[in-house]
Amino acid sequence: MNATICGTGGTLTATPDGNINVPAGYNVIYVLTSGTGLVIEQVNATPSFTVTSGGLYTIHTLVYDSTLDLGIVVPGTTTGFDVNGLLVQGGGSICASLDVAGAQFNVTNPDAGTLTAVNSTICGTGGTLTATPDGNINVPAGYSVIYVLTSGTGLVIEQVNATPSFTVTSGGLYTIHTLVYDSTLDLGIVVPGTTTGFDVNGLLVQGGGSICASLDVAGAQFNVASPDAGDINPDQFLNCLDNGSATLNGNPQGNINVPAGYQVIYVLTRGQGLVIQQAGPSPQFTVTQTGLYRIHTLVYDPATLNLSIVVPGVTTGFDVNGLLVQGGGSICASLDVQGAPFLVFGTFICNLFGINNSIINLPMSESDMTEESIRLAENSMEGGILISNVYPNPASAEINVQYITSENGISTISIMNMMGQSIINERFEDIAGISLRTINTSALESGNYLIRIENNGKIQSAGINIVR
Numbered sequence: 001m002n003a004t005i006c007g008t009g010g011t012l013t014a015t016p017d018g019n020i021n022v023p024a025g026y027n028v029i030y031v032l033t034s035g036t037g038l039v040i041e042q043v044n045a046t047p048s049f050t051v052t053s054g055g056l057y058t059i060h061t062l063v064y065d066s067t068l069d070l071g072i073v074v075p076g077t078t079t080g081f082d083v084n085g086l087l088v089q090g091g092g093s094i095c096a097s098l099d100v101a102g103a104q105f106n107v108t109n110p111d112a113g114t115l116t117a118v119n120s121t122i123c124g125t126g127g128t129l130t131a132t133p134d135g136n137i138n139v140p141a142g143y144s145v146i147y148v149l150t151s152g153t154g155l156v157i158e159q160v161n162a163t164p165s166f167t168v169t170s171g172g173l174y175t176i177h178t179l180v181y182d183s184t185l186d187l188g189i190v191v192p193g194t195t196t197g198f199d200v201n202g203l204l205v206q207g208g209g210s211i212c213a214s215l216d217v218a219g220a221q222f223n224v225a226s227p228d229a230g231d232i233n234p235d236q237f238l239n240c241l242d243n244g245s246a247t248l249n250g251n252p253q254g255n256i257n258v259p260a261g262y263q264v265i266y267v268l269t270r271g272q273g274l275v276i277q278q279a280g281p282s283p284q285f286t287v288t289q290t291g292l293y294r295i296h297t298l299v300y301d302p303a304t305l306n307l308s309i310v311v312p313g314v315t316t317g318f319d320v321n322g323l324l325v326q327g328g329g330s331i332c333a334s335l336d337v338q339g340a341p342f343l344v345f346g347t348f349i350c351n352l353f354g355i356n357n358s359i360i361n362l363p364m365s366e367s368d369m370t371e372e373s374i375r376l377a378e379n380s381m382e383g384g385i386l387i388s389n390v391y392p393n394p395a396s397a398e399i400n401v402q403y404i405t406s407e408n409g410i411s412t413i414s415i416m417n418m419m420g421q422s423i424i425n426e427r428f429e430d431i432a433g434i435s436l437r438t439i440n441t442s443a444l445e446s447g448n449y450l451i452r453i454e455n456n457g458k459i460q461s462a463g464i465n466i467v468r
Helices: 080-086 197-203 318-321 345-353 371-379
Strands: 004-006 010-013 027-034 039-044 048-051 053-066 102-108 115-117 122-125 127-133 144-151 156-161 165-168 172-181 219-227 232-234 238-239 248-253 263-270 274-279 284-287 291-300 338-347 387-392 398-405 409-416 421-432 433-440 447-455 458-464
Touching: 010 102, 010 338, 027 048, 027 080, 048 053, 053 080, 102 421, 115 172, 115 232, 115 371, 127 172, 127 387, 144 165, 144 197, 144 284, 165 172, 172 197, 219 458, 232 291, 232 338, 248 291, 248 338, 263 284, 274 345, 284 291, 284 338, 291 318, 291 371, 338 371, 387 447, 387 458, 398 409, 398 447, 409 433, 421 433
Parallel strands: 004 102, 122 219, 238 338
Antiparallel strands: 010 048, 027 039, 027 053, 053 102, 115 127, 127 165, 144 156, 144 172, 172 219, 232 248, 248 284, 263 274, 263 291, 291 338, 387 398, 398 433, 409 421, 409 447, 447 458
């Protein structure tokens, strides 16, 4: 006889103790009852019954003769107490014997049911993980419910709680499990950070052990992801087009974090609008235009961020960042928006001054980069004239104009009003290189004007503002 059966049912079998007495003319039958009320469920010629649901069952022996009409028994309604009340032993008049105590069986069916994650993906270094029971749990009498938080695919137990809600402080894969158990399972064996859900499951009948309990091994999974693109620096901040191209190299600083399932890609943008030009698996790109470039690191999950949305020359780094949690969107990924900056110049500038020299107050690092230096790079060309700086602007009595010419010759500086009328015209004999000229503007009225410089047929212009 097995007094406890773990599951939804099974065969219940009792063994007579050999102390039965069956007088001549009497018969023996076995009765299966359920619950403490001994509701009769089945009768059989042998003390063996099959049940299909959990609960408390008892197999009784009944010794009787024709004076007891078994037709009175209605399975599911009549109880063992009803029958016993008809017998002399129970205060009635019929001579028969019922083993009221019988052989008891506890068919227990603990079922942890299932859980659903409230938010299966959390972007950051931690947060609160909460699951909702799906309503299909079964907690037999005498059993308790507890929730277990595990980490990783090895299901290392981290915490237990009376509710399916846990706070974590680091990224990773987590699972909340339901455990339905009774006193036969000693939770003192659990060592957080060491014991696993598989260890506990191995003790249970469902996992090949002997303890009747239920653990939802699959549980509700959470991916707490903390992607971090880290930092990247330029190999060389100032660059020149050589035979029409320049190769830009970024140096990742080693502080990147790529969670499981995430990938790394590098993105090249141009200009202050961060217009995406190229993307690739390494932080090296070849460019053929002058201007400001940046190499950015992007750590992303291809299952949530579809890079096919990027249209080179149209989509910007700001567009992509806006899709990410860090930029106010919903996708968990990390883009180093600052990136590694590069200024690329044409050979006109590079040949005149050399890439390693300061060019008209041109900064040597990004921290000092100005609008003028960016514009200078974007407008640099193979030869001609470039306005590098106009100051002060707004101006009053005079204005300084700094420019570069690639050839010796006469430079004509004109200040024109917004109707295209020339107000001031001055001519200077320049040699190739940097020139700085001061123009008297005291005769000009307040307003916006255009400075126009012509040298050897090449023209450059810039806007100025006069304030009185």
